[in-house]
Amino acid sequence: MGELTYLEAISDGLRAEMRRDESVFCLGEDIGAFGGAFKVTDGFAEEFGADRVLDTPLAENMIIGAATGAAIEGMRPVCEMQFADFISCGFDQLVNVAAKLHYRQGVAVPMVVRLPSGGGFSGGPFHSQNPEAWFIQAPGLKVVAPATAADAKGLLASAIRDPNPVCYLEHKGLYRHIRGEVPEGEHTVPLGEARIAREGSEMTVIAYGSAVHLAVQAAAELDEDIEVLDLRTLCPLDRDAILASARKTGKVLVAHEATQSCGVGAEVAALVAAEAFEHLDAPVRRLTAPDVPIPFSPPLEQAVLPQPGDMKEACRELLAY
Amino acid sequence: MTLSEASAASDAALPAEPGLLTREDRARLFRFMVMMRAAEERGLGLYKQGKVPGSFYDGCGQEAISVGAAYALAPRDRLCILHRDLGAHFVRGVTPDRYLANYMGRAAGVTGGKDGNMHFGDRRLGCVGMVSMLPDMALVTTGMALAFKMRREPRIAMTFFGEGSTANGQWHEAMNFAGIHRLPAIFILENNQFAYSTPNRLEFANDPLEHARVYGFPGIRVDGNSVEEVFEAAHAAAERARAGEGPMLIEAVTMRMHGHGAHDDMSYVPAGMHEEWAGRDPIGRYARRLTGEHGFETGEIDSIREAVHAYVAECAQKALASPMPDPEEATGGVFADSWEPLGDGEAPWSRWSRDAPSPNGHANGNGNGSAARLPATGRAA
Numbered sequence: 001m002g003e004l005t006y007l008e009a010i011s012d013g014l015r016a017e018m019r020r021d022e023s024v025f026c027l028g029e030d031i032g033a034f035g036g037a038f039k040v041t042d043g044f045a046e047e048f049g050a051d052r053v054l055d056t057p058l059a060e061n062m063i064i065g066a067a068t069g070a071a072i073e074g075m076r077p078v079c080e081m082q083f084a085d086f087i088s089c090g091f092d093q094l095v096n097v098a099a100k101l102h103y104r105q106g107v108a109v110p111m112v113v114r115l116p117s118g119g120g121f122s123g124g125p126f127h128s129q130n131p132e133a134w135f136i137q138a139p140g141l142k143v144v145a146p147a148t149a150a151d152a153k154g155l156l157a158s159a160i161r162d163p164n165p166v167c168y169l170e171h172k173g174l175y176r177h178i179r180g181e182v183p184e185g186e187h188t189v190p191l192g193e194a195r196i197a198r199e200g201s202e203m204t205v206i207a208y209g210s211a212v213h214l215a216v217q218a219a220a221e222l223d224e225d226i227e228v229l230d231l232r233t234l235c236p237l238d239r240d241a242i243l244a245s246a247r248k249t250g251k252v253l254v255a256h257e258a259t260q261s262c263g264v265g266a267e268v269a270a271l272v273a274a275e276a277f278e279h280l281d282a283p284v285r286r287l288t289a290p291d292v293p294i295p296f297s298p299p300l301e302q303a304v305l306p307q308p309g310d311m312k313e314a315c316r317e318l319l320a321y
Numbered sequence: 322m323t324l325s326e327a328s329a330a331s332d333a334a335l336p337a338e339p340g341l342l343t344r345e346d347r348a349r350l351f352r353f354m355v356m357m358r359a360a361e362e363r364g365l366g367l368y369k370q371g372k373v374p375g376s377f378y379d380g381c382g383q384e385a386i387s388v389g390a391a392y393a394l395a396p397r398d399r400l401c402i403l404h405r406d407l408g409a410h411f412v413r414g415v416t417p418d419r420y421l422a423n424y425m426g427r428a429a430g431v432t433g434g435k436d437g438n439m440h441f442g443d444r445r446l447g448c449v450g451m452v453s454m455l456p457d458m459a460l461v462t463t464g465m466a467l468a469f470k471m472r473r474e475p476r477i478a479m480t481f482f483g484e485g486s487t488a489n490g491q492w493h494e495a496m497n498f499a500g501i502h503r504l505p506a507i508f509i510l511e512n513n514q515f516a517y518s519t520p521n522r523l524e525f526a527n528d529p530l531e532h533a534r535v536y537g538f539p540g541i542r543v544d545g546n547s548v549e550e551v552f553e554a555a556h557a558a559a560e561r562a563r564a565g566e567g568p569m570l571i572e573a574v575t576m577r578m579h580g581h582g583a584h585d586d587m588s589y590v591p592a593g594m595h596e597e598w599a600g601r602d603p604i605g606r607y608a609r610r611l612t613g614e615h616g617f618e619t620g621e622i623d624s625i626r627e628a629v630h631a632y633v634a635e636c637a638q639k640a641l642a643s644p645m646p647d648p649e650e651a652t653g654g655v656f657a658d659s660w661e662p663l664g665d666g667e668a669p670w671s672r673w674s675r676d677a678p679s680p681n682g683h684a685n686g687n688g689n690g691s692a693a694r695l696p697a698t699g700r701a702a
Contacts, residue, residue, distance in 0.1 A: 025471070051471055057501065062494035069478070070462020072401070072449060074470065074662060077464075092491070096452045097461060104436040106449045108657035163657040237426050282392055 004182045009176040010042050010114075013153035014078060017160045018048055021076060023162055025052040027063055028080030029112075038116055038175060039083045044147050060090030061094045064113065068165075071111040076160055084169065088295035098141030099167040108163040112156070117145075118171040118210055119294045119305055128294035128301075129260035130209075135167045135269070136235045143202060143235040145169040147212035149180040151232055154189030162191060171180055171209045171257075180212065184243045190321055192233045194241035200227035203251035203318050205241060206268050206270045209236060211255040211287075211306065218311040224319055234264050239271060246272045250281035257305055260288040282321035287314045318320075341556060342549065347615055350392060350548045354384040354604050357408040360417040364424050367637070368583055373424045375437055380405030382546070382578030383513055385603035387481065388412060388510050389551030390571070393559050394479060396665035396673045400448045401458035401480040403565050404439035405511060405577065409481070413446045413666035414675060417633050421640035429643035433650065445664035456486035459495035460530055465580050466504035466568075470532030472653040475563045479507040479555075484572075485516025487532065488524045496570070500536035503567030507558045510570060511545060513577035517588040533570035546603040549610075552670075575603075605618060 004012060025048075025055045026041055032055040035042030046052040054064050060081065067077035081087050087094065094113065101107040111212035117127030142164050146152040152170065159166035198216050202224060205215035206208045208231040219226035229245045231238065246252050252272050269284040289304050342350075353492030361379035368377035380387065389404035391413060394400070402409045409418065415431065423430030423441050431441035432450070447466075451458050458480050466480035486492050487510065499506045516524055533540025543550045551573055558569035576598040580587045587595070611617035667674060 055492070057496040057497055059498065061457075061491050062463070062498050065460025065495070066464035066467055066492070066498060068469040069449075069466070070471075071464070071660075072461070072663065073465045073468035074660070075468045092454055093457060094461060096454050097457050098453070101449070102657045104432055104440070105442060106654065107444050107445055107663070108448060108660040110657075110660050116584040185690075220400065241559050273531040279394070 002182060002184055003179055004149050005176050006146075006152050006170070006178040007038065007040060007151035009152040009182045010156060010170055011042070012182060014040070015044070015047070015188070016153075017076075017157055018044070019188065021118060023074060023213065024076040024077045024078065024234065025054065026080060027054040027056050027067060028055065029056055029058055029063075029082050031055060031080050034180065036080060038172070040080070040114070052128070060086050061093045062091035064093035064098065067111045068093060068101070068109055071109045072101070072107055076110055078112045078114060080114045081116070083123075083127045084131055086128045087113065087115060087131060091134075094135075094141070095122060095138035097140045100166065101140075104138055109165050110163045112159045112166050112168050115169045116165055116172050118170045118173050119301060120173045120210075121300060122292070122296055122301060123172075124295040124296040130169070130256070130289075131261045132167070132169055132234055132258060136264070140165065141235065142166040142233070143169070144191060144233045145171070146232060147174070147178075147197070147209055147230050147232040148206075149178060150182045150187070151189050151195070151230075153182050154187045155191070155232060157186065157188045157257060158191050161188070166191070173210050174213070177228040189232065192236045192238055194238035195209040195230045195232055197230040198207040198226065198228040198229065200225045201249055202226060203253065203315065204229055204245040204249045205253045205255055205311075205315065206245070207233065207255040208264070210257050215255055216309055217308055218315050222312055222315060224315065226315060231264070234269035237267065239270070239275075239319070242271060243269060243276050246276040250279050251321065252280070253314050253318050254284065254285060255287040255306065255314070257289055259291045260286060261291050262291045263288060282318055285318055287313060336568065342554070344615065346388045346392075346670060347617075348625065349613060350388055350552070351604075351607055351622070352549060353388040353392070354607065354631060355413050355626055355629045356411050356417065357384045357388065358604060359630050360411075360420055360636070361407060363417075363637050364421055365583060366460055367421065367425060372641070374426050377424070377583035378404050378438055378581070379579055380407055381576070382598065382602065383511060383575050384408050385548035385607070386509065386511050386545045386551050386573045386575060388549040390479065390481070390507070392552050392666055392670050393555035394477065394561075394666070395671050396447070396668040397474075397498070398447065398477040398559075398666075399663065399667075400442070400449055400478070400666070401450050401451060401462050402442060403451050403458070403481040403511075404480050405482070405483070405513065409438070410443070410448070411565050413443070413448060415443050415446065416635035416636060418639040418643075419443075419635055423645045425494040425640060426645065427640060427643040428646040429640065434646035437655070437685070447663050447666035449663070456480075456482040456489060456492050456495065459490055460498075462505055462508070463495050463499050466499070466506040467502065469505055470502065474547065475660070476561050477507060477562045478508065481509045481511055483516055484512040484521060484529060485519060485524055486509060487529050488516075496532060496536040499568040500538050503538070505562035506554060506568040507562060508568065508570045509555070510572040512572055512574050513545075513591070514575075514594075515577060516580070517581040517585070530570070530572050538568045538570065540570035540572060541573060542572045545575030545600045546606060548603060548607055570621060589637065599600070
């Protein structure tokens with residue numbers, strides 16, 4: 001075990017998979033000689049060569065489309081979108097080709113799309129988005145969003161080994177602010193399994209990514225018996241873990257940084273309402289960004305992204321219900 | 322060069338390497354083109370009888386392109402075949418019953434009813450089926466070619482698209498990437514004069530072949546209604562790509578003789594254009610050439626036609642006898658449990674066949690068409 005930042009854990013996981021399996025290769029913009037916009041692949045070109053750390057032209061459909069073809073032919077490509085926002089430029093290849101090939105033709109597409117997502121640093125409307133719900137509406141894609149350093153490594157390894165296209169959302173705000181123990185060498189975390197980040201019995205906050213840390217922090221500061229369930233995988237959802245925690249506490253707050261309408265929170269709320277209705281002591285609530293683009297200026301951005309105070313208030317309201 | 326001039330020039334220009342095709346090859350090329358025409362005619366008939374859900378799309382008039390191009394490939398080469406290219410599926414080993422069943426949404430169709438019309442590719446035959454968005458498969462093709470190049474395998478990825486696709490940004494992304502890395506990819510541009518109803522002059526202001534040169538690799542224009550000319554070009558591109566010299570763009574000039582789909586009355590086609598191209602029908606022309614230049618008897622040509630039509634009729638009965646898929650299957654198969662390699666396709670020119678793989682051609686894993694062919698034919702090239 002060693003302590004790594006979330007960013008270092010992503011690098012560590014990727015490096016371990018590339019050492020383990022020579023069919024794993026990376027492709028993206030500025031990932032080779034430059035080491036990536038966030039330095040996730042820093043030093044990779046020296047270790048693995050330019051072929052396996054492929055600097056691509058500025059062409060996101062090309063990145064996703066070429067990865068799809070290479071994956072069909074037995075490679076395990078890991079695409080880097082420089083920012084998650086730019087997946088819109090590669091969306092066609094992702095949702096129409098990669099996502100549907102197995103359903104339509106029985107052709108497996110084992111590839112990963114790394115998506116540096118999230119706001120909080122004045123990235124503005126095109127460098128701050130949380131696009132996870134887009135992918136869930138395209139059946140055939142798996143979606144993961146680690147919150148901890150250990151999960152960042154373990155979920156990446158599992159995503160690479162999975163025979164399907166996996167969207168891997170790595171929150172930029174966690175890159176250097178979150179640090180934790182990470183197993184050395186091979187480490188996998190199964191897709192589709194949530195994690196109890198904090199045990200409690202009075203209410204549950206169901207979250208993923210950056211919102212997990214808001215919830216854990218709020219629970220500690222409020223000193224209340226709050227359970228925090230970290231979804232880790234958004235598609236497929238760990239329905240059993242969601243329902244078990246909802247039935248146990250009877251009060252559910254779903255929290256994420258992404259916008260509200262038709263988001264992951266809506267899906268979780270609908271699931272809890274449909275399957276755990278008799279166990280509920282309060283309405284299912286959501287804490288999310290409102291349905292607006294992410295603004296640039298700090299006071300505007302802070303007004304949009306869920307803040308620690310918002311989390312505490314939402315928990316207090318539900319506990320008092 | 323105008324289209325008419327291109328056609329006239331190609332009529333005069335015989336293959337540069339006449340030794341590439343044997344008499345047997347020529348009979349097969351003819352047979353595959355007739356099979357495509359016959360199967361699509363039968364499919365259109367089933368559509369008119371209400372047995373085909375949705376619409377119906379064919380490649381009438383374009384048979385020489387998919388047949389000639391696919392015929393040049395080796396078993397381990399890979400294809401993304403488009404919707405005017407049924408002949409390429411037949412060359413690789415798909416049978417007409419599975420094609421017709423796919424159109425009718427039957428369980429025995431190539432996709433088992435999951436997708437319709439020409440949106441299929443038999444993974445067991447080395448093919449990845451198209452999507453409706455064009456030219457998405459050009460990028461998938463570059464990805465397959467990238468894998469071959471990374472692993473230093475002498476294999477090729479081939480795809481087809483229409484001239485309308487050259488207007489889309491993804492076409493640029495594919496050509497550019499293929500050029501940068503000199504990928505072993507062959508791009509067959511079928512210029513059939515109309516993207517649905519839109520003519521060439523509203524798709525591009527320049528010559529599409531100029532694009533290839535801009536991207537750093539050769540482009541050649543061939544008569545898309547001459548199966549041997551298409552074959553020769555594809556063969557040259559394949560040899561080049563296999564030698565590590567990079568991609569090639571082949572513009573095959575032709576005309577789509579039916580509407581975009583069966584619902585399209587082609588009212589946008591200028592007067593006389595259809596008649597002009599009807600005189601260049603690739604099947605009729607090839608029949609005349611086989612008898613006039615290659616020693617085929619008229620009776621031999623007739624018997625190939627008769628045998629193919631009887632076979633397609635038999636295949637149609639088989640397709641009609643196939644059940645509809647079980648509704649329970651609608652929700653299955655969204656995710657894969659494992660990755661499996663694509664299978665290898667029939668490669669008649671290499672003389673390799675799935676039924677009787679040649680030890681020289683396939684077992685060594687090279688999938689090199691020429692290597693397989695020479696011992697099989699016993700003829701020095």
